[in-house]
Each structure stands twice: as structure tokens, then as C-alpha cells.
Amino acid sequence: MRIIDTQTKPDYNRIYQDILDRKYPHKKEECRTLLEKKELSLLDIIQLNDKIFGTKNTETEAFNQQHRSYDRQTIFEILDYQKKNKLNNSQLAHHFKLSRNTVAKWKKMFF
Structure with missing residues (x-):
């Protein structure tokens, strides 16, 4: 588990906006309230990820959890x-x- 420096954050708002535009336009409305925020917290990012991609199998989820x-x-x-x-x-x-x-x-x- 690492604590990250806030200065090196990618622009998650833009990343998720592009993902929604290209692959999941039908989920745009569901994620609109989170994407309207000026700055996304990491909890918002996790929430967005779950809304867009849903739950995965437990093996993949466990692997990804180790790298948060x-x-x-x-x-x-x-x-x-x-x-x-x-x-x-x-x-x-x-x-x-x-x-x-x-x-x-x-x-x-x-x-």
C-alpha cells in the first residue's frame, strides 16, 4: 500500500470522459454527477470504475487491489x-x- 503525492495525478476526469465517449456512451448519464466535479478523489475514481466496468472476477479484482x-x-x-x-x-x-x-x-x- 503506497501513499501517493497529489502533484503527479493523471487527469482522470478526461480519461474517464474519453472512455465513456468511445466505448460506453450509454453509461454517460449514470456517471455524469461524478464527472462534473472539478477534481476527482480516489474514492470517486473507484466508484466511477465500478459503474463503468462493473465487477470483475475475484482473481482479477484481488490482483488490482494489491496495486492501489x-x-x-x-x-x-x-x-x-x-x-x-x-x-x-x-x-x-x-x-x-x-x-x-x-x-x-x-x-x-x-x-
Whole structure:
């Protein structure tokens, strides 16, 4: 699990807009509210990805999960979600498809 620098982000808004224009024009309306945001958070990107491509087989999903990176803003959003919904580390990890150890590590690093 890596924490990424926010300065090196690709323009996800443009990338997903192009994907929708070329391959999935019928899903444009469903994703419009997320794409209208000026800046997409990593949680928005994950949500867009799920809406456009749907769920994959578990083997591919597990492989992709190992290569995700989160910036500080997203980590704080995830931890705020935990606080607002009164979830324990296991429940939060299951909801966001993370490791319980990752959640514990973030809490130790930032709180």
C-alpha cells in the first residue's frame, strides 16, 4: 500500500470522459454527477470504475487491489467514513476492500 503525492495525478476526469465517449456512451448519464466535479478523489475514481466496468472476477479484482495507492485526502475520507458510520476496522476494511492491517496502520500514522 503506497501513499501517493497529489502533484503527479493523471487527469482522470478526461480519461474517464474519453472512455465513456468511445466505448460506453450509454453509461454517460449514470456517471455524469461524478464527472462534473472539478477534481476527482480516489474514492470517486473507484466508484466511477465500478459503474463503468462493473465487477470483475475475484482473481482479477484481488490482483488490482494489491496495486492501489491512496493519497492523504482519501485516507482521511475513509477514516471519516469509519467514524461517521461507527464501523470497526474489520467492517471498514471489508467495505473498501482493504486489509485490516492497512486500516490499523493508517490510524497509527495519522492519529
